Amino acid sequence: VRHLCKTYRGKKGAETKALDDVSAVFPEAGLVFLLGKSGSGKSTFLNLCGGLDKPDSGEIVIMGRSSAEFSAADFDSYRNTFVGFVFQEYNILNEFSVEDNIALALELQNKKRDPQKIAEILKSVDLEEFAARKPNTLSGGQKQRVAIARALVKNSEIILADEPTGNLDSETGAEIFGLLKEISKTKAVIVVSHDRENAEKYGDAVIELKDGMVVSEKTMATASETAECAGKPGGVRPHLPFSF
Ligand code: ADP
Ligand code: MG
Numbered sequence: 001v002r003h004l005c006k007t008y009r010g011k012k013g014a015e016t017k018a019l020d021d022v023s024a025v026f027p028e029a030g031l032v033f034l035l036g037k038s039g040s041g042k043s044t045f046l047n048l049c050g051g052l053d054k055p056d057s058g059e060i061v062i063m064g065r066s067s068a069e070f071s072a073a074d075f076d077s078y079r080n081t082f083v084g085f086v087f088q089e090y091n092i093l094n095e096f097s098v099e100d101n102i103a104l105a106l107e108l109q110n111k112k113r114d115p116q117k118i119a120e121i122l123k124s125v126d127l128e129e130f131a132a133r134k135p136n137t138l139s140g141g142q143k144q145r146v147a148i149a150r151a152l153v154k155n156s157e158i159i160l161a162d163e164p165t166g167n168l169d170s171e172t173g174a175e176i177f178g179l180l181k182e183i184s185k186t187k188a189v190i191v192v193s194h195d196r197e198n199a200e201k202y203g204d205a206v207i208e209l210k211d212g213m214v215v216s217e218k219t220m221a222t223a224s225e226t227a228e229c230a231g232k233p234g235g236v237r238p239h240l241p242f243s244f
Contacts, residue, residue: 001026004058006044006212018044019055020212028157031184033199034192036209042192043162045209049190050160051079080109084151086161090143092135098122098146099131105150118153125149125179141172148179159189165198177202 006019018041026032036042047053049060051067060067062082070078085091092101102121103113122128125145135143144164151159161180165173173195180189181202193199199206200220208216 001045001049001060002058004045004048004055004060006041006048006053006055018212019048021058022209022212022214023058024207024214024217026158026188026190027204028188029184029186030204031181031189031191031202033203033206034190034209035194035196035199035206037194040209041212042209044212046160046162046190046192049158050083050085051075052085081154082157084154084156084159086144086147086151086159086164088163088166090135090140090147090167092143092146092150094135096134097131098127098133098135098138098149101135101146102150102153105153109154121149121153124152139172140168141175144168144176145179148176148183152183157187159183159187161189161191163192163194165193165195174198 001022001024004019004022005017008016008018010016022041022045034042034045044053048055051060051070062078067075093104096104099115099118099122102118106113106118119128119131122131125148127142127145127149130138130142130146135146138146147164148159159180164180165176168176177191177198180191183189184204191199191203196206200218203220205217205219207214
């Protein structure tokens with residue numbers, strides 16, 4: 001991520017500089033926390049990383065390709081196949097069963113519903129017995145695990161999570177961080193949080209934002225070690241999973 005700037009302009013001309021020249025490097029695999037107080041620019045940053053919004057200037061570079069050169073179709077493809085999103089409010093559909101929520105993510109990628117794959121993913125988030133349940137019968141932690149399963153079924157390279165434990169008690173929150181940690185063995189997982197203690201406990205690296213700027217960066221374990229453990233040595237992948 002290079003030199004991202006983003007200013008929001010209100011109707012009456014009021015300006016908020018949400019990001020002011022933010023750069024960062026993320027590993028292919030590993031868990032990176034973005035820390036910062038409310039209003040420091042964390043969600044803006046994550047949304048730009050996920051292609052949900054565009055910066056005023058700066059670029060994200062994914063496997064050597066700059067977002068500055070992305071076509072609209074590249075952005076769609078990037079969002080749909082390369083990135084999985086997890087939000088504080090879960091954003092799962094209450095009218096659909098757990099299984100249908102996950103199947104929908106596949107169908108949105110024009111993939112067939114794959115019951116075996118869905119069952120495997122539900123098992124990996126410890127929800128194998130909940131496939132037929134409606135989300136309103138689940139606890140917050142279970143709902144968040146459905147949201148994580150939905151992100152995982154896309155088989156994306158990157159998981160972006162915006163305050164995924166913000167609505168959870170601390171014990172359930174720790175379970176979610178543990179699950180994200182597990183996932184980060186094979187994927188880049190970027191988590192926005194203001195929970196410094198857990199960021200330092202679970203994170204491979206912590207980036208702290210203040211007033212739209214990076215004020216500190218700390219690496220707990222080398223990201224390349226993590227990537228190598230996952231059998232993903234650095235360098236060029238054999239194929240790009242989205243149509244560049
Ligand atoms: P965080 O996620 O760290 O709480 P945000 O990225 O949401 O911070 O917001 C950074 C700053 O940008 C805040 O001052 C916020 O009020 C402002 N902001 C965020 N989104 C918008 C928007 N859509 N329109 C105007 N201002 C915004
Ligand atoms: Mg936010």
